[in-house]
Amino acid sequence: MTELYELLEVETTATATEIKKAYRKLALRYHPDKVGEDEREEAELKFKEFSHAYEVLIDEDRRKEYDTYGTTDGRPSYTEFPGGNPFDNFYGGAQNAYDANDFHNFFNGTPGGAPRRPQTKPRTEDAELEVTVTLEDLFRGKVIKSTSTRNIICTTCKGSGARKNAAMKPCGICEGSGTVRKIRRVGPGLVTQDYIECNTCHGVGKIFRAKDTCKKCSGKRTIEETKILEFEIPRGARSGETVVLTGESDQYPGKETGDIVMTFHCKDHAVFERRGDDLYAKYRIPLADALCGFSKVLFKHLDGRGVKVTTPRGKVIRSGDYIKLKDEGMPVKEEGSSWFSRGNKRGDLYIEMDIEFPPDNWYLEKNDLLKIKNLLPTELSSKRDIEKQTVDRDSIPEENIEEFIDFSIARGNALPEYPEEKKTNEQDEYQDYYEDYGAYGGAQPECTQQ
Template identity: 65%
Template sequence: MTSLYEILEVETTATPSEIKKAYRKLALRYHPDKVTEEDREFAESKFKEISHAYEILIDEGKKEHYDTYGTTDQNGGAPGDFAGNPFDNFYGGGAGGEYGADDFYNFFNNMNGGGPSHSRQRPPNKTEDAEIDVEVTLEDLFKGKVIRTTSTRNIICTHCKGSGAKKSAVLKKCGVCEGEGHVRKIRRVGPGLVTQEYVTCSTCEGTGSIYRTKDRCKKCTGTKVIEETKILEFDIVKGSKSGDTIVLPKESDQFPGKETGDVKLTFTCKDHAVFTRKGDDLYAKFKIPLFDALCGFSQVVVKHLDGRGIKISTPPGKVIRPGDYIKIKNEGMPVKDAPKSWFGGSGAKRGDLYIEVDIEFPRDNWYLEKNDILKMKNLLPNELQSKHDIKKQTIDGDSLPEANIDTITEFTIAKADALPDYAEDKPAPEYNDDHYHEDAYGSAQPECQQQ
């Protein structure tokens, strides 16, 4: 990298007056207002370069720091023009001793996510990824869907091939980055500890070359890119889950010297009015009267995501109890990327469908005549079937004193969600150790507060 003394065309032993004289001479030569229009862009770059060199070398403190460490970064504390390891200057390249410069460098580089020493190379130069967020329905994820969208992006100019200049233009090496397209910066990672990183040169935009204004490409006007409009297609596979992302590689903006980024579409599923998805299974609710729960029913319970009606027929005498689910195998969501069968099929594995049955009991005083209760009592079992329950709930009459039985006729039905809150049902509070002390036997005791 060119030194500041070379930029000002002076020796390292130059006095302040010699540095001023050299700066005035070069500033007059490369001042943007003193050159023609076609040379102005190059002159601006050169003028910034010599102004920066003059600012450092004319300041006694900054000059001393630069002469000692070779960098203009006052926060660095280590050379800026090193080949790779900034700790070489502190530890003499690691010769001798239990730990050397490379040990310290690798430790701090790994701490910042660097990895082994080869990670010190300049990071990949890539354009930004384009991200799209869309909402889809559960039907879309069940049947699959293709989303098409119009994309307008920058592509490398087809006329100048990304140079930004005419074919006859004479390109000059960028004086700021010395034609490398990037510049090194020193970043402080701790007291007296630094690391280096590469950033794109803002003068040449990473190309390493500059040219005169009049030599700009007429098609892209020197921007090196032109707009392209196309239709992008994103294929949502059957069984995809909410939050999945589809990536179209290298469909983002292009720029000379940079790897093209990707276009990423992330889709989220809207809430469904009937179904709830859990993994690859589907859940739905269906309410039936007590009669159907006891005697069986045959009815369409849901309209599936593909438009089919799902009809359930329970055999007579099959009792559906509160809390029961009716499980229908292979009627859930398609399993994404299911393995293909041995016979060449595409694999049609699907989750299951669970119908949560909600039983509606009759209202109070549902009977028309008292005889209806007798009929129902004759039809339905009116004794417990478990001998264990019978024994547990049977109270021997001989154990009760005579006339010591209370008959309760006035009561209310309490719902589970309306029960009182009890202290023993709540989690124990977490106490601060400062409020407790141990007694002589080691058990924690609350300290008494002053009254």
């Protein structure tokens, strides 16, 4: 019947004080902060074992039972302690994340001594605010003004809540410290003490007579302040970004003041879509413009200018072409720049050209068809295409040719869907690609306008 003693690394004759001491030593050795990530699991198991041993041996009755029978059946085991499994607190329990200070307080705390104030200064809550902006706003930069009503420390009593020269005496509840001690259990036999603000003196540590209450804040220590805040959205900022006004949230005596965080979201624009710092727009032109060229104001830019595009003589616009206007995109936001600083870098503007073909039977006279056919090229330009499409008529007898005039048109986006087929030979695909376009920088079907 020595197993539990061995776990705690004490003699079977150990006193309660020695057992406590041994437990603390082990708890420190297997503390989550002291073991590497890879040793955690083992440490946790070890921790459970020696904690169980401690729970048994520190309880006089259970220790006697264990010494006599080698078991403590029927007794609550460590997993049945109030508050659930106490080890949750040690090894990343979700509801009560382990705080390294708990250990510090337990071992180094001075119970009964002078209460210590928490080391990190508490902070008032950040205020959050969401606004909707337009793409024009983000293009030009914008200052958003907002009326803010917040609590500030009373200007008359400077946050004490009392009149000037009021007779103050130490608060009896917290003994003038402003904080009271609260015991919290963090593990088996482990408690820690938190210090929370004293309710009686509201953390001041002093109390005063009712007639000495500050008239301005009625003893609340804070007063309301209304002012106009300015949020600067820099040029080129992106939807979802934030502007932070530091220390503009509520004030409270003894607390650091939180921030106001404004998040702005951009509405969809009727003409432009933003991608990174570039802008995209779609423009539809009739086939005649695509073939013969055009000169027209396509739209109003985000800064109010009209964007007029004149195609050079002879230029043909093809479906899927983008007209790229360099440096006509969004301003590129420079880090640390504010809305009025004028960085000149801009993204580009891409105008996707969509060509509308005329409807069936578009011509007025039959002769028109002939005229246009005579004007337009009737031969394909690529010899390869011609060769590929030339049918050896000699191999097909005349009576074997069937003519189709009653067909329907299926649009590419309305074709039937098929289950994905596995590619059997990838090599073949590359082969086709090189044959079509010529390997390694051969003639590419490209039409860029410079």
